[in-house]
Amino acid sequence: MCGIVGYVGFRNATDVLLDGLRRLEYRGYDSAGIAVRTPEGLKVVKRSGKLSSLAEAVGKTPLQGALGIGHTRWATHGAPTDPNAHPHTTEDGRIALIHNGIFENYLELKEALQARGHRFRSETDTEVLAHLLEETYRGDLLEALREALKAVRGAYAVVVAHEDHEEIVAARTVSPLVVGLGEGENFLASDVPALLPYTRRVIFLHDGDVVRLTREGVEITDLEGRPVQREAVEVDWTLEAAEKGGFPHYMLKEIYEQPWVLENTLGGRLREEEGTVELGLALDPREVDRVHVIACGTAGYAGLYGKYLLETLARLPTEWDVASEYRYRDPVVDSRTLALAISQSGETIDTLEGLREAKRKGARSLGVINAKGSTLTREVEDVLYIHAGPEIGVASTKAYTAMLAAMALLAVWFGRARGALAPEEAQRLLREMRRLPRLVEEVLEKRPLVAHVAEKYHQAQDFLFLGRHVQAPTAYEGALKLKEISYIHAEAYPAGEMKHGPIALIDEHLPVVVLATKGPLYEKTLSNIQEVRARGGKVIAIATEGDEEIPRLAQDVIYVPEVHPLLAPIVSVVPLQLLAYEIAVLLGRDVDQPRNLAKSVTVE
Numbered sequence: 001m002c003g004i005v006g007y008v009g010f011r012n013a014t015d016v017l018l019d020g021l022r023r024l025e026y027r028g029y030d031s032a033g034i035a036v037r038t039p040e041g042l043k044v045v046k047r048s049g050k051l052s053s054l055a056e057a058v059g060k061t062p063l064q065g066a067l068g069i070g071h072t073r074w075a076t077h078g079a080p081t082d083p084n085a086h087p088h089t090t091e092d093g094r095i096a097l098i099h100n101g102i103f104e105n106y107l108e109l110k111e112a113l114q115a116r117g118h119r120f121r122s123e124t125d126t127e128v129l130a131h132l133l134e135e136t137y138r139g140d141l142l143e144a145l146r147e148a149l150k151a152v153r154g155a156y157a158v159v160v161a162h163e164d165h166e167e168i169v170a171a172r173t174v175s176p177l178v179v180g181l182g183e184g185e186n187f188l189a190s191d192v193p194a195l196l197p198y199t200r201r202v203i204f205l206h207d208g209d210v211v212r213l214t215r216e217g218v219e220i221t222d223l224e225g226r227p228v229q230r231e232a233v234e235v236d237w238t239l240e241a242a243e244k245g246g247f248p249h250y251m252l253k254e255i256y257e258q259p260w261v262l263e264n265t266l267g268g269r270l271r272e273e274e275g276t277v278e279l280g281l282a283l284d285p286r287e288v289d290r291v292h293v294i295a296c297g298t299a300g301y302a303g304l305y306g307k308y309l310l311e312t313l314a315r316l317p318t319e320w321d322v323a324s325e326y327r328y329r330d331p332v333v334d335s336r337t338l339a340l341a342i343s344q345s346g347e348t349i350d351t352l353e354g355l356r357e358a359k360r361k362g363a364r365s366l367g368v369i370n371a372k373g374s375t376l377t378r379e380v381e382d383v384l385y386i387h388a389g390p391e392i393g394v395a396s397t398k399a400y401t402a403m404l405a406a407m408a409l410l411a412v413w414f415g416r417a418r419g420a421l422a423p424e425e426a427q428r429l430l431r432e433m434r435r436l437p438r439l440v441e442e443v444l445e446k447r448p449l450v451a452h453v454a455e456k457y458h459q460a461q462d463f464l465f466l467g468r469h470v471q472a473p474t475a476y477e478g479a480l481k482l483k484e485i486s487y488i489h490a491e492a493y494p495a496g497e498m499k500h501g502p503i504a505l506i507d508e509h510l511p512v513v514v515l516a517t518k519g520p521l522y523e524k525t526l527s528n529i530q531e532v533r534a535r536g537g538k539v540i541a542i543a544t545e546g547d548e549e550i551p552r553l554a555q556d557v558i559y560v561p562e563v564h565p566l567l568a569p570i571v572s573v574v575p576l577q578l579l580a581y582e583i584a585v586l587l588g589r590d591v592d593q594p595r596n597l598a599k600s601v602t603v604e
């Protein structure tokens, strides 16, 4: 994900920026750049590729100055080229800015700015802010930023410098931004590791905060200009702890990153007004008659969710298989079959071989992938990136929810193109998708309750997970998370299948996690809960906020916010991730590197 560093003080800004960006390299990026306020004005150097290319370019023309901003970019809008790298500048080059996140309404802003005579030099969403600043700047940089931000919608951490001012100004909404406090110098960064060599006194900015940084001080206001007080805290983190964002494990950090990951996956792609999505795919949806999902493990369950959505919303026949089965079962494929390969790493050998098998038989191909530059990205015709950022915890969490969101995008895309999805229904779904980052944030607040449930059941020998329709994959994923990191045996079934066998397992020692959110099959799921209760089983229900029926039936209820039933898996899986995490911690397991597992499975 993108990294941000800002500096104002007395040191050589170039050194501080390059050093800070290096400390953020672990987040992943594909281009980098800096802007430094020199005696000759603002100077920008930016390069695609690694920081070494940037450092080499800077080495040729060293920039003298004690104020600057630096950025590592993980491409979303536009390829990782030199022009698309940050910083972006106003046309006169006097203001430079860097940005993490996505301006969702950038296309309409860009068109309006172009109509007013602005000329764009990149394909990024970020550049619109440079042009807006050109219009709003009248001598006060902070004021100009506040005014320009009124026009943009979306997630952002932005940092701006002007050649006439010995200050940097910044703002954040959703994307993180931290101020580092020094003596006669101050810093900004997207993450604490960039600050650690210089200071441990930091202010974590909140959503809606706007900040002015000078050598002497820091002034924080809200978007209306009203002063805001934020407490400075002393971080005692090691570098490793800082890379985990202060969380004890990468997995927990990644669970908490899900709101802005969803913003990244969805933000720039939803067109609610038109009832469409903008995926930038070259593939023609009308050339596809059926889909074969090819994936493994967690990515496989995301694909199974995709099958439900593609069939429900797009009436597109979809087959689903784990890749290791698909590749050996001699699937029936023709030139109107789309092989949909889903993978976080893009290196999973079974998925790659499944894809190759489908292609050999004449299939078209599309990848839903996280890791840029991975083998899979090179072997598919087209890629829909999920933009989840690097996932380090072996147990996949944020990549899963991002894959679910990508599946929803694809289903709407196909549904609209095939005429199977009415514009009004698409609009309703897209509006609901827009709410998802906030809803997941609400679910994360339930962690203390989930921890309580974990405490109650962590000694259990087995767990059963049940769910119907789109919540069946959620049940599978919940069970997988639990077994992977706690080593407790967990099984998952479609709830209606329970009576055909697994019901024999139920007794007072078996916790049964039931996905019982509101939807067309809610009543049927309640009957399944009754069946479990009648046999003494302990029910942990994931239910929709406001459901008063459920507490009468289940021992424990974890509520999730109401959302369109087809999107409920995206909010419902979060408590299951937390449950697995809390149980694993209570049992003293190695959460980030569970035994026998690897992050990327490149053997058959």
Ligand code: F6R
Binding pocket: 296, 297, 298, 299, 300, 342, 343, 344, 345, 346, 347, 348, 351, 394, 395, 396, 397, 480, 484, 599, 600, 601
């Ligand atoms: C589970 C998990 C694995 C992966 C699977 C596929 O937490 O991480 O089940 O989902 O190995 O990996 P990718 O998505 O990299 O193809």
